[in-house]
Amino acid sequence: MNPADTAFILLATALVLFMTLPGLAMFYGGLVRARNVLSVFTQTFAIAALMSVLWLALGYSLTFTEGPWIGGLSRVMLLGLDADTVKGTLPEVLFFAYQMTFAVITPALILGAWVERASFGFTLMFTGLWLLLVYVPVAHWIWGGGFLADGGMFGAVGVRDFAGGIVVHETAGLAALIVAAALGPRRNKTTPPHSPGMVMIGAGMLWVGWFGFNGGSALAANGQAAMAITVTHLSAAAATLSWALWERIKFGRVSTIGVVTGTVAGLASITPASGWVTPWQALVIGAVAGVLCQEAVIVVKQRWKIDDTLDVFGVHGVGGIFGTVMVAVFGAGTWAAQLGGLAVVGLWTAAVTWGLVRLVALITPLRVDHETEVNGLDLSVHGERAYEMNS
Numbered sequence: 001m002n003p004a005d006t007a008f009i010l011l012a013t014a015l016v017l018f019m020t021l022p023g024l025a026m027f028y029g030g031l032v033r034a035r036n037v038l039s040v041f042t043q044t045f046a047i048a049a050l051m052s053v054l055w056l057a058l059g060y061s062l063t064f065t066e067g068p069w070i071g072g073l074s075r076v077m078l079l080g081l082d083a084d085t086v087k088g089t090l091p092e093v094l095f096f097a098y099q100m101t102f103a104v105i106t107p108a109l110i111l112g113a114w115v116e117r118a119s120f121g122f123t124l125m126f127t128g129l130w131l132l133l134v135y136v137p138v139a140h141w142i143w144g145g146g147f148l149a150d151g152g153m154f155g156a157v158g159v160r161d162f163a164g165g166i167v168v169h170e171t172a173g174l175a176a177l178i179v180a181a182a183l184g185p186r187r188n189k190t191t192p193p194h195s196p197g198m199v200m201i202g203a204g205m206l207w208v209g210w211f212g213f214n215g216g217s218a219l220a221a222n223g224q225a226a227m228a229i230t231v232t233h234l235s236a237a238a239a240t241l242s243w244a245l246w247e248r249i250k251f252g253r254v255s256t257i258g259v260v261t262g263t264v265a266g267l268a269s270i271t272p273a274s275g276w277v278t279p280w281q282a283l284v285i286g287a288v289a290g291v292l293c294q295e296a297v298i299v300v301k302q303r304w305k306i307d308d309t310l311d312v313f314g315v316h317g318v319g320g321i322f323g324t325v326m327v328a329v330f331g332a333g334t335w336a337a338q339l340g341g342l343a344v345v346g347l348w349t350a351a352v353t354w355g356l357v358r359l360v361a362l363i364t365p366l367r368v369d370h371e372t373e374v375n376g377l378d379l380s381v382h383g384e385r386a387y388e389m390n391s
Contacts, residue, residue, distance in 0.1 A: 002089035008221035009090055009098050015212025016101035020048055020108050023209050027202030027264075028112050030195040031257070031310050035376025036116045037194065037386045043115075043123050047108045050128050055100045059131060063140045064099070068147045071140050089220060098216060099139075106135050106168045112310030113176035117186050117373055120381055121364035126356055130175060134352050138345050139167050148341050159341035160333030162228070163217035165272025165320040166345050173317015174346060175353045176308055177300070182357045183366055185307035187373055196256040203260035207236055210267045214274040228274040231282035232267065235274075238286030239266025239293075246291045258294075261315060265293035268319030269326075276332035285326050293318050 025044040029037045051059075061075035075081065078096065085092040107127035114123070141148040142159050150158040161167055193199060214232045218225035243262025244254045269289035270282055277285070297314035300306050308314065321342060328338040360366070367373070372380040379385050 001086050001091060002220070004221040005089040005219070006091060006094060008225065009094055009216055009219065012212035012216025013094065013098045013101055015209045016098070016105065016216065017048075019206050019209030019213060020044065020101070020105045023202050023205030024105065024108055025202070026198050027206060027260075028115060028310055030198030030200075030202060031112075031193040032115050033188075033191050033376065034194040034387050035378050035385065037378065038382055038384055039120075039377035040111070040115050042382055043111050043120065044108055046120075046124060047111065047127050048104045050124055051104045051107055051131055052100055054128055054131055055096075055103045059103055059136050060096050060099065062132075062136050063144045064095075066145065067140070068152070069141075070137055070146075071144055095219070098219075102139075102164060102168060102213075103131060103135060106164075106172050107131055109168070109172040109312055109316055110176045110179065112312040113180040113308045114183055115309050116377065117183060117309075117367050118179075119365050119368050122360055122366050125364060126179070126360050129356050129360070130353065133356065134171055134175065134349055135167070138171055138348065141345075142167055142341065148337075148344065154334065154337035154340055157334050157337060159337045160276065160327045161272045161324065161341070162275035163214045163271045165268075165324040165327075166341055169268050169271060169316045169320025170324070170342065170345055171349045173313040173315075173320060174349045176312035177306060177317065178350060178353045179357060180308040180313075181306050182354070183307075185305075186309065187370070189307060193257060200256055200260050203263055207233075207263055207267065210236070210271075214271055218275060224275055227278075231277055231279055232270050232274050234279050235270035235282040235286035235289070236263050236266040238283045239263060239269065239290035240286075242287045242290030243294055244290075246294055261297075261311070262290045262294070265289045265315050265319050268316045269293070269323040272320065272323040273327045273330065273332065276327065277330055281326075281330050285323060289319055289322060292322055 025041050029040040032040055061073055062071045065071035065074050081092055087095045107130055140146045142161050147153050148159045152158050210232055211229045215225045215229040240259055240263045244259050247258045248254050266286035266289050269285050293315050296318040297311045300308050300314050324338055324342055327333040328335045
């Protein structure tokens with residue numbers, strides 16, 4: 001057990017949880033109408049709580065114990081593990097907690113696709129099943145020694161995904177796109193975000209928290225972690241500027257929402273490559289991501305006519321896929337493994353997500369009724385409202 005590594009991952013664990021609570025909650029909450037902001041907060045907190053319990057009960061064991069397709073049950077409820085049990089240079093319970101924060105934020109990202117119209121029952125049932133049937137297998141295949149890892153179906157060099165371009169962002173982005181298409185569009189899609197200031201604060205929390213997300217994925221206080229933090233910051237900076245420039249060229253102005261969305265696009269895009277690229281390569285990734293993700297958002301909403309409310313696929317899905325490809329471009333992974341991993345995970349995510357939507361629809365309504373959607377979920381579902389004046 002290494003004290004320096006342990007201290008670093010303790011901090012990284014707190015930072016990644018900080019990304020969800022309160023970072024993602026505020027980022028998403030500011031983007032919706034004022035009459036729905038509390039529903040976003042409530043769904044985010046409820047998802048965080050449910051995923052934590054499921055990760056303890058089954059998720060961790062199925063992800064990080066041996067098996068080509070799925071892990072075993074030797075770590076269910078952390079049985080047989082105590083404070084002195086070691087995994088690498090860390091207490092295993094700390095490794096469990098750090099990985100739990102990833103299991104929390106990934107399903108929470110998806111809720112951006114259905115805010116303002118999905119029922120609370122659907123939110124919890126779908127995300128709980130999705131964690132166990134999509135996130136856990138994919139994380140095992142790539143991070144848990146499964147068939148996509150080194151020595152698996154792609155040979156000695158398996159899929160390279162340092163901090164979650166495939167495991168987190170591709171899976172969440174594709175799931176968001178499929179659920180948004182299944183739910184159909186909101187009845188009111190023209191009301192602007194009620195609090196751009198809240199969005200910017202949430203984005204700032206995500207930017208800072210991402211240092212734990214990417215830097216902590218080195219699982220040690222070393223040079224790789226330091227480089228991962230540095231390139232993460234530089235990619236976010238480059239994407240912020242390129243999104244703003246592209247927005248200025250196309251629309252003649254730079255918006256607050258646009259600037260911070262560019263930041264998140266840069267963060268998502270650097271994630272899979274952050275352990276292996278140099279600062280100048282991070283600038284390239286971020287600069288391209290700011291334009292690419294902006295165009296992807298437009299394609300989803302205007303050409304495909306899918307109401308992915310908060311642009312989860314356009315920003316996270318496309319960003320994660322792009323970053324995964326850039327791992328091969330810059331020679332940190334093989335083309336076969338990177339593209340093959342994207343294809344295998346994409347097909348699995350799409351098929352299981354669609355099946356879960358159909359299954360959950362048999363048990364609980366997917367959408368709230370018309371009156372609830374018009375009046376807002378805060379008052380109708382939760383009996384509270386955030387402000388005296390509603391947008």
